[in-house]
Amino acid sequence: MPPGFRLHNTRSRKLEEFTPLQPGKIGLYVCGMTVYDRAHVGHARAMVVFDTFVRYLRHRGWEVTFVRNFTDVDDKIIRKAAEEGIEASALAEREIQAFHRDVDAMGLARPDIEPRVTTSIDQIVALIATIIERGHAYAADGNVWFDVKSFESYGQLSGQKVDELRSADPDAGKRESADFALWKAAKPGEPAWDSPWGQGRPGWHIECSAMAGTELGATIDIHGGGLDLVFPHHENEVAQSEAGHGCRYVNYWMHNGLLTMAAGVKMGKSLGNVVNIEDVLKTFPAETLRLYYLQNHYRSPLPWNDEALPEALGMLSRLYEARDIAETMRGEETPEKIAEALGADAIKVLQLGRAFEEQLYTALDEDFNTSKALANLLSLARAVNRLGSHKKAKRRAGPLVAPALAAFELVGRTMGLMTTPTQDFLEEVKDKRLASMGVSRAEVERLVADREAQREAKAWAEADKIRDELLAMSIIVMDGPQGSRWKVRLEAADAQA
RNA sequence: GGCCUGGUGGCCAAGUGGUAAGGCAGAGCUCUGCAAAAGCUCUAUUCGUUGGUUCGAUUCCGACCCAGGCCUCCA
Structure with missing residues (x-):
């Protein structure tokens, strides 16, 4: 039996001793991306946190099953695909590939299972049917709504009370404004699947319940994701899963804090202030990002500047x-x-x-x-x-x-x-930073060699002149017993990628 | 309006019922032809404000102020 550890559980908002469902094993489900655009550094934080968490648990002897999903059909994907004039599935596929490139470039282990919504429709339909059977959801006009009032503990995870939620626009056919869609009736031209309630597609929350249930069982050890998912996404997952399976959905909820911009404002696609992973990796080695994230506690907000x-x-x-x-x-x-x-x-x-x-x-x-x-x-x-x-x-x-x-x-x-070997790391830093500045490596090396020759000749004035030239190109030279090394000066502005 | 975080040195930040990790920046020093890099030393009697509990609180409890997140898609 691997050694124990303690985790902050979002549900209790306390540190709790971790107890697995099965000795030595951990089922971990982490909410993945909706693949309509490139992954940004906010996503990267979540990925690094959970990747590191999994690495550590495995190192300690835990047998971890790590599941992270792709949401490959939803409103935004459909809209963006329409804008680009391609099929939603083609857009999703393209972005999944881009995501995998980012993940690999970041040195992140792939999850054991990466289920997709579009290949999990059967399980989703079956789960919805069960929820209806048990009296926690109702169909109306081809939509299926979860009946929030029928589920007593709704709001427990996030501390919300149904009656005190700021009500959204009441959708036609909903009994309560807090009721949410399990199944959405298809509109013309949208991707759709057959179901007992007509052609349509899954709601946003149900997919995770279905996929987590399929891959890890009705109750899972640890469920992770960004803090912004607590409500409504995770709250709704709890309601669906527990209504459908009749048992506790998640033992430990683990939420990572969000990236914040200046003034503590979070980074988000909707705010238009995102920095993509692939752009950052053009100028910084991936481990830079890892270190940056890991330097802070995973639950704290992390300033990006x-x-x-x-x-x-x-x-x-x-x-x-x-x-x-x-x-x-x-x-x-x-x-x-x-x-x-x-x-x-x-x-x-x-x-x-x-x-x-x-x-x-x-x-x-x-x-x-x-x-x-x-x-x-x-x-x-x-x-x-x-x-x-x-x-x-x-x-x-x-x-x-x-x-x-x-x-x-x-x-x-x-x-x-x-x-990586130190030399490789240093070379990567040089290459990436030179490339981002548009400086030729050959030119730098020629100047460094010239300067060394001048130093050999003790022509200090000449040597210093070359050093100034290099400095103007943001190159710092460091003289040592074995000759001169050089590196690219780090400037704050470069972080803007 | 409801729910939830958090307020620690110039900046970022960990942490604890018994007297403040680490990083950055800054100053001095060592090294160096001069630098750079690296290293060393220094830099919070103090942890938002205010009451309370306690022998003792930054750490626990209450009130207040401030900042942010969620309540609509979001890692």
Whole structure:
């Protein structure tokens, strides 16, 4: 039996000890995208959070079944397809492919199952029929509405009371304005499927209930999604599933916080302030985004601004450099003996390195506190860098940094950071940033080489002149014992992708 | 109007009934031909305001102020 952990459950708004339905197993359902447009960095946060959560649980020995759906038919898809003059299914297919490209580029594991609405119609129809049978829904004019008043605990998840909801436009045929569609009658030209209530398509909420039920059973361990889905989407899922299956739908509700723009306004397609994943990845390595998200607790709102990504990239680079330093250290003695010779800095690296794994578990087992885990990682990296400044370290400290290297590897496995060789990472940064600025790499390298030649000749004025030229191109050169390295300066404006 | 979050140093941010992680920015220093990078040191007697509980609260409770989310599609 894997070790336990605690999670904040949206329903109770408290931290709860996690108890699985079956020992050692976790069924996780996360609401996926409605595929009518590219995924943005808000979606990416949810994806990274749950990807990391799954990685971690698996690392700890849990057998996780991870399901994330695609909503591939809905009003927006139909409308956008009509605008583009293509079939709704073609639009959805195109966007699913784009989504998969984004997911792969982000280094996210695919869920075990990615059900789609359009291939789950049978289950959806069957579930709706059961809900009607049990007296919790009614058909009217080819639509099927969920009867909110018939379901006593409606509103429990979100703390809403039916009578106090600000009422939407009462749809024709609805008994209560809070009643919501399980099945929508087809309008001419829309994608439609046969059903006992006539041609039509599923409502937005029912799909998740049906697909989660099919893939994970009537009760699922953990259901995740963005905080903005709590009401009405998840509330309605609860009502449908519990009305249909007669048992609890979800044991633990896990909601990630939203990205906010300046002034705390959230990012959303409807607000027109979204930044797409594919655009960000043109200028920043994917791990930059990961680090940025994981730096904050998953439930907090996360500000998106111009400094965020450059700052995260700076941190990430420092982590890579620390690993690089650690990797080049050699030595044969016992860690204790070297530590004695090298002093306090060495002892600290050893201690932090050895304590890291346990600290990571402690942090992540308490409501998945990646922020805390990363603070520990940064401390470890700093200790390694400090040790690297000792003259004897390179030759002798290898055994001392072995625990640190193991820690970095663990971070890669669980949090998806530091997963590429350092050189590859640095090259990727250069390539992406040069490309985004339209600067030629050959030109940069030629100037750097020229400057090195001038430095060889101790022609400092010439060398400095070239350095200024490079700086004007946002290239920073760093002289070291093995020659000059260079990198692209991070500027806040670049975050705008 | 109803429901729900959150207010921690210049900025972002974790956290705890016993006296404030981490990051960025800033200052000084080491290193360097000069720089850069990296490292070191420093930077909140204080955690929105105000009552209360307590030996003790930033942490628990109440009130208030402020910001934001949801109640319509949204990760």
